[in-house]
Amino acid sequence: MSNKLNNYSKRYNELTIEVFGLFRDAIAKLIRSQVKIRFYYYYITLGTQVHQNVEMQANELKELVKRYYPSAEVQVSFITADQLLHMYNTDSEIMVNLDLVEQPISLSKNEYISLVKLGTYFKFITDDNQFLRKSFFEANVRDYQGHNSVNSCIAGTLEGDEAEDFWWLNNGVTILSTDIKLITNKSLQVVNPQIVNGLQTSREIYNYFSKRSDKHYEDNRTILVRVIQPKSEKSRDNIIFSTNNQTSIPKSSLRVTDTIHLQIEMYFKNRGLYYDRRKNYYKNQKKKAIDIISVSFLAQCLISLILRKPDFARARPSTLLTDEETYKHLYEDNLDLEVYYKAARIGRSVQNTLKKSMNIKNTEVNDILFYVIYAVVANELKKKKITFVDLKEFDLNKLTENTIIQIANKIYSKYTNLGGNSSIAKSKTFIDNIYLLFNLN
Structure with a gap:
């Protein structure tokens, strides 16, 4: 705290020294407030493994900081190439509310089954400009298959005037989430949703209401929706494989x-x-x-x-x-x-x-x-x-x-x-x- 910042001009750039100054001024002003200080260090590399020597240096760094700030929390995180790639391709956390027709069936806080109105589901899978949220479908092993026989049947069901409700004639969709919260007895908050089964159905619903954007509030037909929070990556893969098994995905x-x-x-x-x-x-x-x-x-x-x-x-x-x-x-x-x-x-x-x-x-x-x-x-x-x-x-x-x-x-x-x-x-x-x-x- 007593060192002169200018003494470090050959080691650090001007912006870094300025930040050191801001930190020191803040600590000096808050010294009597007993604030909790946390130090987070990030070692970012294109490597894929952390060498034991670097881990030892990280431990030395934590000990050094603890010597000057005994009550502080100090963490050193290693960001490898794989993590960088994952961060680059991961959108910010997305939280979307899904309104349900009735109170969902649930055996635990990690799984919910309910009917959802088609218009509500259309709103769920689109953004404010009614463009399809493509990030919701990233975990699918195939993309939209176009006008094949199955999709034509789904489109025909949406266009038709059958006496049966839509969900009677359709397998519904499966949504995986990193977190699920029951906001009300008829509303879920779904965090980072991934539609892993039902992409073709979702696209046909999107195509149908895109031509009738002013009508989706009036449609009372429903679709069966399952929302699941997997406990592990293995569980996630099992769900994707099993729910797609009927469509011959190897x-x-x-x-x-x-x-x-x-x-x-x-x-x-x-x-x-x-x-x-x-x-x-x-x-x-x-x-x-x-x-x-x-x-x-x-x-x-x-x-x-x-x-x-x-x-x-x-x-x-x-x-x-x-x-x-x-x-x-x-x-x-x-x-x-x-x-x-x-x-x-x-x-x-x-x-x-x-x-x-x-x-x-x-x-x-x-x-x-x-x-x-x-x-x-x-x-x-x-x-x-x-x-x-x-x-x-x-x-x-x-x-x-x-x-x-x-x-x-x-x-x-x-x-x-x-x-x-x-x-x-x-x-x-x-x-x-x-x-x-x-x-x-």
Whole structure:
């Protein structure tokens, strides 16, 4: 408190010294008020782990501050890369009230079931300008699927004059929340709502009332709503999987909520590709199909290139992604996003060339596609095994259309000589023919 602030001008910038001055003045004026002082230090880094030496320094810092302010609370927090990413992609806490038709059914403060008027639900999922709150649907494994048969039926029910109430004909929606409060016996406060089941229903309700914004108060039809506060991340994933199970969402699709897939999506977006982490999201954003990379397609490219299993990529990629060891190897062990970007670029370039420049059927393109993706890289490297480092350093400029066609013609010729059908492409032995064709060891 007695040190001269100017003595620190070479160590700290002017703004920091000014803040020190403000703190010292405040403490001096409040010295008799016995105020509680709290010190919060944040060590922010792009690293992913905290070294034990840094933890020791944090403890030393707390001891030093405690020496001068014995009654103070001192905390040191480490903000890693994963936390920074989570903070960047997390909106400020959202609290929305949901009015209910009647007092909800509840066995605990963590779960409520009730009917909600359609117009009230429309208001819940829209902002003050009646735009859809897209952040409410971030936890979905797929986006709005457009006018398919199911959605057309939902829209038809909303448009029709059936004697049955809407909730009789619809499964309703499931909302997960970080906190739920019963404000009145007919009103809930939902914190950070995530609609994990019922996205298609929600979008159809939104579409219906967007054309009748002045009518939503008059509609007395209802929808069944479940609001749940999960006790853990595992519980959350179980709820998402189980409530979507009737629509044939593979268990592997739940992987898209992992941090790595969000990182891939952001990395791709800055480079002109759109990683469709939630199915149809970028299609609904009117992005070009050629620039959209699906989760399954990237996985198929990685399985072909890194695991050397084009037969699996062609036949059953989701099987490998549900295997913990394989998933860890492909996604968790590799921390370089450039690898995923190059795998996607290679895969899409090969796919486009085969469809545009090869006079063969679509079924034949699908049969040889992942073998060609593997071969164009392996042939350039002149070796059988492709590593993450190889893929990162691969020069995309060498991936010309002529190169792809030459390699594809060799593979297609061998494929047709052996019978030219999906059984050949799905066989475990066809990859051995690729090794021989290009002298790979």
